Amino acid sequence: MTTRRKTKIGDRNAALAVVLFSLRQITSVRSVFVIMLLAMSTTASIGQSKPFKSLKYKFHHHEGVFYFKASGVLARAALRIAGEREFRKAIRQVTTLNFIIIPKERFEAENVSVRGLKNVVIEDAYQPLMTIVDRGDEVSVYMKEGKHKNKNRYFLLIDSSEEVIAFEMRGFIDPGILRNSQLTVNK
Amino acid sequence: MKKIVAVFVLVAVAGAAYSQDAISKFFTKYQNDESFTQVNVSSKMFSLFTNMDAETEEDKEVLNAISKLKGLRMIMKENTSDARTLYKEAYAMVPLKEFEELMSVRDKDKDLKFYIKENAGKISELVMIMGGADDFMVMSLFGEIDLKQVSRIGKRMNVQGLENLQKIGDDDKKKN
Numbered sequence: 001m002t003t004r005r006k007t008k009i010g011d012r013n014a015a016l017a018v019v020l021f022s023l024r025q026i027t028s029v030r031s032v033f034v035i036m037l038l039a040m041s042t043t044a045s046i047g048q049s050k051p052f053k054s055l056k057y058k059f060h061h062h063e064g065v066f067y068f069k070a071s072g073v074l075a076r077a078a079l080r081i082a083g084e085r086e087f088r089k090a091i092r093q094v095t096t097l098n099f100i101i102i103p104k105e106r107f108e109a110e111n112v113s114v115r116g117l118k119n120v121v122i123e124d125a126y127q128p129l130m131t132i133v134d135r136g137d138e139v140s141v142y143m144k145e146g147k148h149k150n151k152n153r154y155f156l157l158i159d160s161s162e163e164v165i166a167f168e169m170r171g172f173i174d175p176g177i178l179r180n181s182q183l184t185v186n187k
Numbered sequence: 188m189k190k191i192v193a194v195f196v197l198v199a200v201a202g203a204a205y206s207q208d209a210i211s212k213f214f215t216k217y218q219n220d221e222s223f224t225q226v227n228v229s230s231k232m233f234s235l236f237t238n239m240d241a242e243t244e245e246d247k248e249v250l251n252a253i254s255k256l257k258g259l260r261m262i263m264k265e266n267t268s269d270a271r272t273l274y275k276e277a278y279a280m281v282p283l284k285e286f287e288e289l290m291s292v293r294d295k296d297k298d299l300k301f302y303i304k305e306n307a308g309k310i311s312e313l314v315m316i317m318g319g320a321d322d323f324m325v326m327s328l329f330g331e332i333d334l335k336q337v338s339r340i341g342k343r344m345n346v347q348g349l350e351n352l353q354k355i356g357d358d359d360k361k362k363n
């Protein structure tokens with residue numbers, strides 16, 4: 001889940017590369033389909049949480065910022081093409097996804113801090129699930145329980161040296177599949 | 188009146204500082220060191236597992252044990268030449284007034300030490316310190332801990348080292 005990359009953010013292609021990396025290093029030919037599917041999915045009706053909306057409105061039009069939204073169906077289709085069976089299974093009951101990548105310099109230019117963003121996330125009734133810090137990159141995972149389990153919200157925040165990535169999902173993620181994929185860092 | 192308030196505040200602050208145990212000091216000392224990997228898991232994460240369906244009786248027991256956990260913290264360093272030094276530093280920091288050594292294991296080139304903290308006959312914290320030739324790790328698991336289930340939890344959550352606790356159960360069986 002780390003975001004160590006050598007790509008320079010500042011153009012759309014680099015941002016797309018980050019997305020691909022986050023979807024677990026999808027192979028090059030398949031990634032083209034993934035991008036197309038995700039790009040086409042912007043018509044999906046998405047309910048966004050307060051922290052995500054704040055980020056979107058503040059940074060959406062900034063240069064170097066990459067944003068997309070997708071329905072769960074399209075994301076699963078993309079993951080099927082990418083061969084990401086386990087991850088696809090985990091998001092089987094996810095209805096919507098939102099993703100934003102903000103270059104660190106844009107973040108700092110707007111006087112926004114990751115710490116402040118985390119406070120907004122907590123104020124919006126998200127509960128921290130786990131944090132992983134690996135070689136200076138920090139991944140924080142939050143969850144807000146909905147009235148029904150398929151209305152849960154998950155917020156994933158990646159703070160790396162080059163950019164801040166926020167990833168929001170609505171629906172239900174099977175903790176059993178998360179369990180199988182997490183905490184393997186000490187292996 | 189102000190003096191009394193000030194004294195109370197000082198006492199409270201001193202108490203809070205004292206209650207931060209040695210393992211927390213270790214985590215604090217290296218939290219900004221980028222060569223370490225750190226993992227924090229909250230009680231909320233553990234509570235999510237309680238909603239899962241248990242297929243077997245063993246699964247049910249493990250999920251029940253997981254639901255009683257309040258958190259997990261790990262700090263580790265891989266491919267390092269100072270793993271042994273860190274290992275010694277970490278176990279020297281364990282306050283033996285509060286923690287009791289549960290077991291020590293030497294597994295190939297790795298040394299492991301397990302410490303437990305008990306409150307009212309229940310284990311409230313388990314600390315595992317591991318030092319190898321080039322790997323080091325400290326793990327603190329807190330909440331209501333069932334030692335019999337910890338090795339199974341470790342297996343399910345891929346936490347290396349915890350499988351050694353199974354030896355306790357095996358020894359008990361042999362005695363019986």
